[in-house]
Each structure stands twice: as C-alpha cells, then as structure tokens.
Amino acid sequence: MLFEKTLRAAALVTATAAVTLTSGAALAQKKYDTGASDTEIKIGNIMPYSGPASAYGIIGKTEEAYFRMINDKGGINGRKINFVTYDDGYSPPKAVEQVRKLVESDEVLAVFNPLGTPSNTAIQKYLNAKKIPQLFVATGATKWNDPKNFPWTMGWQPSYQSEAQIYAKWLMKEKPDAKVAILYQNDDFGKDYLKGTKDGLGAKAASMIIMEESYEISEPSIDGHIVKIKAANPDVLLIYTTPKFAAQTIKKTAELNWKPLQILTNVSISVGSVMKPAGFENAQGVLSAAYAKDSTDPQWANDPGMKRWHEFVDKYMPGADKSDTSMVYGYGAASTLAKVLEMCGDDLTRANLMKQAASLKDFAPDTLLPGVKINTNPTDFAPIAQLQMMRFKGERWELFGEIISGDIASQ
Amino acid sequence: MSAAEEAIAEGHEAVEAVPKRAMTLGTGTSLVVLAALLVVPMFVKNFIIFQMTMLLIYGLAVLALNILTGGSGQFSLGQSAFYAVGAYTSAVLMEHANINYALTIPVSAVICFGFGYLFGKPALRLSGIYLALATFALATAMPQLLKLNFLEHWTGGVQGLVVTKPDAPFGLPMSQDMWLYYFTLAVTVAIYIFSVNLLRSRSGRAFMAIRDNEIAASSMGVNVALYKTLAFGVSAGITGVAGSLGAIAVQFVAPDSYTITLAISLFLGMVVGGVGWLPGSFVGAAFIIFVPNMAESISKGLSGAVFGVLLFLVIYLVPHGARQVAIFGQQLVGKLRKN
Numbered sequence: 001m002l003f004e005k006t007l008r009a010a011a012l013v014t015a016t017a018a019v020t021l022t023s024g025a026a027l028a029q030k031k032y033d034t035g036a037s038d039t040e041i042k043i044g045n046i047m048p049y050s051g052p053a054s055a056y057g058i059i060g061k062t063e064e065a066y067f068r069m070i071n072d073k074g075g076i077n078g079r080k081i082n083f084v085t086y087d088d089g090y091s092p093p094k095a096v097e098q099v100r101k102l103v104e105s106d107e108v109l110a111v112f113n114p115l116g117t118p119s120n121t122a123i124q125k126y127l128n129a130k131k132i133p134q135l136f137v138a139t140g141a142t143k144w145n146d147p148k149n150f151p152w153t154m155g156w157q158p159s160y161q162s163e164a165q166i167y168a169k170w171l172m173k174e175k176p177d178a179k180v181a182i183l184y185q186n187d188d189f190g191k192d193y194l195k196g197t198k199d200g201l202g203a204k205a206a207s208m209i210i211m212e213e214s215y216e217i218s219e220p221s222i223d224g225h226i227v228k229i230k231a232a233n234p235d236v237l238l239i240y241t242t243p244k245f246a247a248q249t250i251k252k253t254a255e256l257n258w259k260p261l262q263i264l265t266n267v268s269i270s271v272g273s274v275m276k277p278a279g280f281e282n283a284q285g286v287l288s289a290a291y292a293k294d295s296t297d298p299q300w301a302n303d304p305g306m307k308r309w310h311e312f313v314d315k316y317m318p319g320a321d322k323s324d325t326s327m328v329y330g331y332g333a334a335s336t337l338a339k340v341l342e343m344c345g346d347d348l349t350r351a352n353l354m355k356q357a358a359s360l361k362d363f364a365p366d367t368l369l370p371g372v373k374i375n376t377n378p379t380d381f382a383p384i385a386q387l388q389m390m391r392f393k394g395e396r397w398e399l400f401g402e403i404i405s406g407d408i409a410s411q
Numbered sequence: 412m413s414a415a416e417e418a419i420a421e422g423h424e425a426v427e428a429v430p431k432r433a434m435t436l437g438t439g440t441s442l443v444v445l446a447a448l449l450v451v452p453m454f455v456k457n458f459i460i461f462q463m464t465m466l467l468i469y470g471l472a473v474l475a476l477n478i479l480t481g482g483s484g485q486f487s488l489g490q491s492a493f494y495a496v497g498a499y500t501s502a503v504l505m506e507h508a509n510i511n512y513a514l515t516i517p518v519s520a521v522i523c524f525g526f527g528y529l530f531g532k533p534a535l536r537l538s539g540i541y542l543a544l545a546t547f548a549l550a551t552a553m554p555q556l557l558k559l560n561f562l563e564h565w566t567g568g569v570q571g572l573v574v575t576k577p578d579a580p581f582g583l584p585m586s587q588d589m590w591l592y593y594f595t596l597a598v599t600v601a602i603y604i605f606s607v608n609l610l611r612s613r614s615g616r617a618f619m620a621i622r623d624n625e626i627a628a629s630s631m632g633v634n635v636a637l638y639k640t641l642a643f644g645v646s647a648g649i650t651g652v653a654g655s656l657g658a659i660a661v662q663f664v665a666p667d668s669y670t671i672t673l674a675i676s677l678f679l680g681m682v683v684g685g686v687g688w689l690p691g692s693f694v695g696a697a698f699i700i701f702v703p704n705m706a707e708s709i710s711k712g713l714s715g716a717v718f719g720v721l722l723f724l725v726i727y728l729v730p731h732g733a734r735q736v737a738i739f740g741q742q743l744v745g746k747l748r749k750n
Binding site: 049050051052085086087089090091092093096097100101103104105117118121122124125126186187188216 | 461462568570661663667672711
C-alpha cells in the first residue's frame with residue numbers, strides 16, 4: 001500500500017518534471033504568430049477560380065496538391081500545412097474581401113502566391129499595414145520588388161522588365177547595329193516590357209529603336225499594325241503581346257514575306273496555343289527566353305527534377321493536362337514556400353518568415369532550368385531574375401547560350 | 412387579401428404593379444432592423460463589420476436599380492458604369508486633390524446624377540430589352556474608357572488608384588472599419604428615407620404611373636420624358652454614392668472592379684430581393700455577397716454551377732423574392748395573433 005503510494009508519487013514527480021522540461025524547452029526555442037502552432041501552419045491564398053482569368057485557377061489547385069504531398073510525407077519540421085484558398089474571380093473588391101477573411105477569420109500566418117496585378121495592388125496596403133507576409137505574388141509586374149516601402153510583399157517570377165533587359169543585352173551583344181521595332185500591348189504588361197527594353201539599351205535606345213507601335217487588347221486583329229511596322233523597315237521585331245496576338249504577328253510577317261529577327265515574350269511561348277496556330281514553318285528562328293522547364297519538351301524526359309514533377313502529377317493530380325504550364329509554375333512556387341518554411345525552423349513568426357524568404361541562397365526548385373537559381377536578400381525581393389535564351393526549331397524550343405541575369409535595382 | 416398579395420397571385424409580368432404602401436416595411440419593423448444594425452458591429456470582428464459595410468453599399472446600389480426598375484419600370488444593365496464613375500470621382504478627388512472623403516460623396520452624387528440624366532435622354536427612345544441592351548453597352552464600355560491614355564494621369568490606367576482609408580474623427584475610440592460602417596449606415600439610412608419619400612411623393616406617383624401605363628400617364632398630364640430621365644438621374648446618383656463608399660471601403664479602384672459582372676450581380680440582387688420592394692434591396696445585396704461564398708465552400712471547382720442551382724431554387728420557389736417571404740411571414744404572424 002505504502003509502496004504503491006510512493007510509486008504513484010514518484011511517477012507524478014517524474015511526469016511533472018518531464019512536462020516542465022519540455023515546456024521550458026519550447027519556450028526557449030519555439031516562437032509562433034497567429035496561424036502557426038506545434039502541429040500546423042496555416043497558409044492563405046486567393047486565385048481566380050472563376051471569371052476572366054479562371055485558366056490560372058489550376059495554379060491554386062497544383063499548390064493545394066503539392067501541400068497535400070508534403071503533409072503525406074510528414075509535413076514541414078513535423079507541422080502539417082493547412083492551405084486555405086479562396087476564389088477572387090479576378091475582381092479587386094472580391095480579393096480584398098477574401099484576403100480579409102483569410103487574415104481576420106481564418107487567421108493565416110501568411111498570404112502566399114495571390115494571382116493578378118490588380119488583385120495584389122488592392123491587398124498590398126492592407127497586408128503591409130497589418131504586417132502579414134504577401135509572399136511570392138503571382139504577377140510579373142516590377143513593383144513587387146520594393147522592400148523599402150513594402151517590406152511584407154515579395155514577388156517570385158522574373159519581372160517583365162528584367163526579361164526585356166535580357167533581350168536588350170542580347171541585342172547589344174549580337175546585333176549592335178539593329179534597327180528595332182517594338183510591338184506592345186497598351187497596358188501595364190506591355191509598358192513594363194517597353195521600359196525594360198529601353199533601360200537595357202541605355203544610351204543606344206534612341207538610335208536603335210526606330211519604331212514603337214502599341215495596340216489595344218480589344219482589337220480583333222493586329223494585321224494593320226504589322227503592315228505599318230514593315231513599312232518602316234526594321235530588321236528586329238520585339239513582340240510584347242499576349243498569346244493570341246503573338247500567333248497573329250508571327251503568321252502575318254510570314255504572309256508578308258518579311259523575315260525580321262523576331263523576339264517573343266515569355267508569356268506567349270506556348271507551343272500549343274501560339275506556335276502551332278501561327279504555323280511551325282512560320283515560327284522557325286523566333287527567339288525568346290525561359291526560366292522554367294517545359295513539361296512537354298522531351299529533353300527533360302530523364303531529368304530527375306521533372307521526373308519528380310511527373311510523379312507528383314500522376315499521384316496527386318491524376319487526369320490533369322500535363323502540357324499546362326500553370327502546373328509547372330504552381331509546383332515551383334509551392335516548393336519555394338516549402339523551402340522557406342523549412343528554413344524558419346521553429347521560429348514561425350511573420351517577421352522570421354519574411355527574413356528567411358529574403359535569405360534564399362541558390363535555391364533551385366525541380367522545375368526551373370538548370371542553372372536558374374533563386375536568390376534573395378534584404379534589398380532584393382525579386383527571387384527569380386535569371387533566364388536563358390531559346391530559339392524555335394522544328395516543333396519545339398531549343399535553349400542556347402548562357403543563363404543571363406536581368407537583375408534590376410529595387411525601386 | 413391585400414393589393415400586394417393580389418399582385419403576387421396574378422402577376423406574371425416582369426415588373427408588376429406594386430402599390431406604394433407595400434414598398435416599405437412597417438415603422439416598428441424598420442426600427443428593430445435599424446437597432447440591430449446599430450448594435451451588432453459592437454460585438455463582431457472587424458472582418459464581419461467590413462462585410463456588413465459592403466452589404467449596405469451593395470444594398471444602396473440595388474436600391475437605386477429598384478427605384479429605376481421597380482419604380483419607373485425601366486431596365487438597366489449599366490449600373491456598374493454609374494458605380495464606377497462614383498468610385499473614381501471619390502478616388503481621384505481624395506488622392507489627387509486631397510479632398511475629405513465625406514465631401515467627395517455629394518460630388519459623386521451630383522456628377523452621377525448628371526451622367527444618368529444625360530444617358531436617360533437617348534434612352535427615352537428605347538424600352539424593354541432594347542433599353543437593357545443600350546445600358547449593357549454602357550457597362551461593357553466603362554472599364555475600357557477608364558483605361559484611356561489621356562485619362563491615365565488621373566485614373567492610374569489599368570493599375571488603378573489606391574485610396575487611403577479614413578480614421579475615425581474627433582479621436583473617437585473605434586477602428587477604421589467600425590467608423591466607416593457607421594458612416595455608411597448614416598448615408599444609407601438618409602438615402603433610404605429619401606427614396607421612400609420620393610416614391611410616396613408626386614414624382615414617385617408619376618414614376619409608377621409611367622411604369623403601369625405610359626399612355627395613360629401622359630394623358631393624365633405626367634411629363635413622361637422628364638420623369639423617365641429623372642428616374643435615371645436619381646438612380647445613377649444613388650449608385651454613384653454607393654460607388655464612392657465602395658471605393659473608400661475597399662481602398663482601391665481599378666477598371667477590372669467594375670465590369671459587366673457587377674451590373675449583372677446588382678440586377679440579380681434586385682430580382683432576389685423583390686422588384687419594387689425597397690427593403691428587399693438589402694436582402695438581395697446579402698444574396699450577392701454571401702451566396703457565392705457559400706457556393707465556393709460547397710465545391711470550389713463547381714462554385715458557379717452551385718450558385719446557379721441556388722439561384723434557380725430561389726427563382727423557382729419564391730419568384731417574387733424576399734418580398735414574398737416577408738408577406739408570407741406577415742400572414743403567419745397575423746394568423747397566430749387571431750388564434
């Protein structure tokens with residue numbers, strides 16, 4: 001009886017000691033903000049699952065599937081990712097409503113990869129005022145790299161301006177006497193490219209660029225613009241357009257029997273929706289640049305990174321269309337976040353999350369081209385800034401030359 | 412059977428006659444609703460307050476459409492254009508001219524009234540679906556007009572304008588959200604009372620006479636052209652105020668915010684709330700704000716389809732919207748009292 005009592009007391013003491021010890025250790029190491037705990041990290045996201053940009057919704061679905069895979073493997077540092085994603089219909093007021101819901105009702109740690117320049121502009125001020133990370137936004141505008149004014153916002157993909165600078169650098173080196181004509185869409189997307197090209201050419205911009213022609217996205221056809229550009233007789237044509245107009249441009253120049261050197265924006269490099277409709281024979285020799293691997297390109301068939309991607313898609317997104325570049329994009333972005341969360345360790349505060357996101361060193365997700373690496377620092381919030389030039393040959397793109405960096409100074 | 416019930420029993424036209432008595436809630440009910448609107452924000456999260464603010468704002472916009480369609484019998488799918496003009500007026504005045512947010516609202520009202528009145532002039536020649544088409548054109552054109560190059564200096568082009576949210580004045584101890592909610596509530600109540608009185612006045616009777624029979628109205632001495640354009644003006648003015656408040660609450664204006672989808676949502680809100688029943692506007696606004704979220708929580712991939720099914724159910728079960736439910740409730744209460 002007495003023995004039993006002593007035993008029980010001893011057990012109690014041991015148990016108390018153990019609890020005190022572990023909780024003491026926890027207090028010393030583990031730090032959490034709203035949205036993180038010993039078992040879970042809550043990440044919010046908004047995507048246009050409906051509305052005019054709903055084709056991009058697949059990015060959100062890929063990310064959801066990616067975090068499901070991470071959780072099946074035991075999570076990150078033992079914590080499961082709870083990925084909450086809402087539809088904003090590509091409408092800024094709806095984006096504000098959904099992001100406020102994520103922050104104030106779901107209480108997420110961070111908002112990750114929200115898509116679209118207008119939606120991100122609408123939520124940027126709110127998130128920065130509340131000091132909540134707006135991490136790896138899914139837009140190519142340059143303004144996301146502004147750590148001084150918006151220390152809680154960070155981009156992910158190469159900005160349109162840095163891509164345009166790469167084309168400018170290439171031109172200066174390979175064709176310094178070129179007479180350049182630029183066809184661009186009259187909105188923030190086209191104007192970012194225009195600015196990047198001019199900045200890249202620097203002092204030579206005035207003499208090299210002989211024509212700038214813009215079109216409205218509402219125009220049914222841009223044939224008239226091409227005829228006008230041809231009349232000025234440039235030998236290089238920069239095509240800063242969305243996919244439909246890119247196909248029209250390539251086709252029309254061939255119809256006019258005009259063969260300038262054509263450089264195409266990364267936005268419109270899809271083989272299926274641009275090069276094929278334009279006609280493969282018309283598209284031979286067109287140049288562009290890329291930072292991610294093309295899932296349909298056979299040269300990556302034995303690439304270990306892309307093999308992992310194929311396994312992921314087969315297992316977690318069965319039946320999905322593998323030629324959709326959004327799935328490569330979502331995989332890359334989600335793995336970057338996973339990397340940053342891993343680096344955070346047990347200090348899952350919002351401040352540390354931003355700190356770790358701003359100290360990525362040579363991180364290479366499975367889906368990026370060999371040599372393209374993600375680097376950030378406290379004054380550089382532009383994770384991917386490298387691209388490689390490529391040339392269209394036969395029925396696919398062939399990469400050539402070195403990886404070029406288009407780093408531009410933050411604003 | 413009251414006249415409204417008769418209208419429901421036999422009414423199959425899109426816009427059936429609504430007697431003015433049936434256009435509002437009773438005084439007692441109104442006061443209860445107002446008290447609830449005043450008290451609830453003190454006990455809920457800021458996010459809910461923000462949603463309630465948006466509810467009032469969309470409610471105002473639906474109310475404006477209700478005056479136009481339920482009152483004067485004219486269709487409009489172009490309310491998003493007036494909403495956009497109101498929103499941009501406030502945003503531009505606040506950000507470029509540093510004018511106080513409260514002062515930008517009457518300016519929006521006046522500008523939108525003028526815009527609506529002028530648009531009402533050519534619209535006089537059109538009726539029914541033709542008018543709906545003309546206003547539809549206005550709604551599709553508006554986002555592109557806002558992107559025009561020579562306006563870009565003011566409107567910010569596709570990038571839009573970020574608007575600063577006002578703090579509570581006089582050092583009142585409340586959050587920005589709560590202050591904006593009460594501010595919006597005050598504006599809403601004022602406009603609601605104005606609208607009720609307008610529809611009960613001589614002008615309101617003229618609107619309804621035109622709605623019911625244009626020829627009869629003109630033979631009785633109603634200036635049809637004047638009152639039709641006036642209805643457009645008033646409706647646009649109120650929508651403009653809603654747009655201004657919306658811009659301040661969301662803190663951002665961009666052309667993509669004011670597409671035809673918004674106009675259709677407002678139209679939907681009016682039908683769900685009950686055409687011609689002013690309090691229904693706010694029920695309709697609740698429908699267009701909350702039901703898409705509900706649909707999304709049921710199925711992400713099929714949210715549009717789920718929303719469609721829910722909408723179909725509403726239209727099929729209660730074709731006269733919230734008004735029908737309200738009348739049913741009233742009858743029920745009446746019966747219970749008798750027993």
